[in-house]
Amino acid sequence: MDFSFSEEQQLLRDSVTRFIRQDYDFDTRRKTVTSSDPFNRQYWQTFAELGWLLVPFCEEDGGLGGSAVDLMVVMEEFGKGMVVEPLLASAILAGGLIAETGSAPQKSDWLLPLMEGNLQLAFAFSEAQGRYDLGNLATAAEDHGDSFILRGHKTVVLNGGAAELLAVSVRTTGGVSLLMVDASTPGITRNSYKTVDGHNAAEIYFDSVQVPRANLLGGEGEALPAIEKIVDRATFAICAEAVGAMESALHKTVEYTKTRKQFGVPISSFQALQHRMADMFIECQQARSILMMAAMQLDAGNGVAPKAVSAAKSRIGKAARKVGQEAVQIHGGIGVTDELDVAHLFKRLTSIQYLFGSTDYHTQRFMRA
Numbered sequence: 001m002d003f004s005f006s007e008e009q010q011l012l013r014d015s016v017t018r019f020i021r022q023d024y025d026f027d028t029r030r031k032t033v034t035s036s037d038p039f040n041r042q043y044w045q046t047f048a049e050l051g052w053l054l055v056p057f058c059e060e061d062g063g064l065g066g067s068a069v070d071l072m073v074v075m076e077e078f079g080k081g082m083v084v085e086p087l088l089a090s091a092i093l094a095g096g097l098i099a100e101t102g103s104a105p106q107k108s109d110w111l112l113p114l115m116e117g118n119l120q121l122a123f124a125f126s127e128a129q130g131r132y133d134l135g136n137l138a139t140a141a142e143d144h145g146d147s148f149i150l151r152g153h154k155t156v157v158l159n160g161g162a163a164e165l166l167a168v169s170v171r172t173t174g175g176v177s178l179l180m181v182d183a184s185t186p187g188i189t190r191n192s193y194k195t196v197d198g199h200n201a202a203e204i205y206f207d208s209v210q211v212p213r214a215n216l217l218g219g220e221g222e223a224l225p226a227i228e229k230i231v232d233r234a235t236f237a238i239c240a241e242a243v244g245a246m247e248s249a250l251h252k253t254v255e256y257t258k259t260r261k262q263f264g265v266p267i268s269s270f271q272a273l274q275h276r277m278a279d280m281f282i283e284c285q286q287a288r289s290i291l292m293m294a295a296m297q298l299d300a301g302n303g304v305a306p307k308a309v310s311a312a313k314s315r316i317g318k319a320a321r322k323v324g325q326e327a328v329q330i331h332g333g334i335g336v337t338d339e340l341d342v343a344h345l346f347k348r349l350t351s352i353q354y355l356f357g358s359t360d361y362h363t364q365r366f367m368r369a
Contacts, residue, residue, distance in 0.1 A: 013073045020081035026341045033198035038162040039085045048117025068298035072240040079244025084223045089159035094121035094167045096230040101218035110127040122163035124154035141170040150209040160202030161192025174221020197348040232309045233354040239316045242352045249327040250280050283319040290315045307369035310362040315361030324349040
């Protein structure tokens with residue numbers, strides 16, 4: 001079996017790698033994270049110009065193909081650079097739902113501006129009581145003929161503060177539905193905040209918000225399978241991001257041990273630390289292997305994808321914990337300071353462990369599948 005990238009995928013990878021190295025250094029990222037802006041909008045336009053916002057979508061929708069391997073290529077490099085711009089929230093999650101369930105006019109109205117970098121989206125699906133059950137919804141939409149009246153509360157909405165358009169999962173008479181809601185609609189309250197890993201999220205409250213029926217994505221009460229599919233795809237994407245972040249943490253740790261000296265010698269010469277870094281390397285390699293397996297199953301479309309994604313999230317979650325903690329501990333006290341990039345990698349890896357389902361949740365889901 002050939003595991004090498006195609007020429008187009010290698011060019012895509014080189015493009016992202018070059019941008020991270022030349023324009024997205026750690027100090028530049030820190031300025032974005034510590035600013036009042038949710039992300040660097042100039043960089044977002046650069047993503048659009050370079051075609052990266054086309055990657056999650058198929059050619060029929062105006063994208064570059066939409067394969068899981070393509071997505072893996074981009075997200076791995078994003079993980080190495082700890083990119084905070086909302087490709088995951090805006091394009092993969094909310095954009096993926098539109099691509100999966102939207103009509104041709106809806107795709108034209110919302111997907112094309114997204115891919116051009118002119119529209120920010122967010123998917124509001126998480127609720128306090130729901131845990132990781134995507135169908136456990138208290139937010140409800142009441143049918144009023146040509147419109148719905150939306151009431152409820154969504155928590156930890158990624159990119160929720162910057163989004164101009166919200167994809168909202170709601171409980172309707174027929175089951176779970178998806179509504180596209182203009183974020184400026186009266187009755188919407190958004191409390192935006194920075195997360196521990198430098199990304200952005202929001203608490204969003206809907207108080208008798210009127211939404212046109214034309215903004216319903218797909219059939220009423222039929223949205224849950226599409227939501228589960230797109231969240232699985234987003235879960236795969238953050239797994240790829242974690243693999244990139246772990247490789248970066250490993251590399252920086254190895255380089256640090258070559259320069260940090262104790263007792264007159266580099267600490268890289270200490271056998272105990274060599275063993276720990278070897279364990280980190282093994283974790284990274286195992287994580288990459290299971291990520292590639294999940295990518296192939298997603299692209300195969302044979303019904304095994306949910307189980308493969310849970311296997312990857314479970315294994316990569318454990319690896320992220322191991323690699324992140326070892327990187328911090330081997331660096332010593334400096335490893336937890338805000339001035340060191342390893343501390344930020346650790347925060348992102350810790351967050352990824354719980355995003356879209358914890359390690360324990362996905363282990364149990366794999367067993368049930």
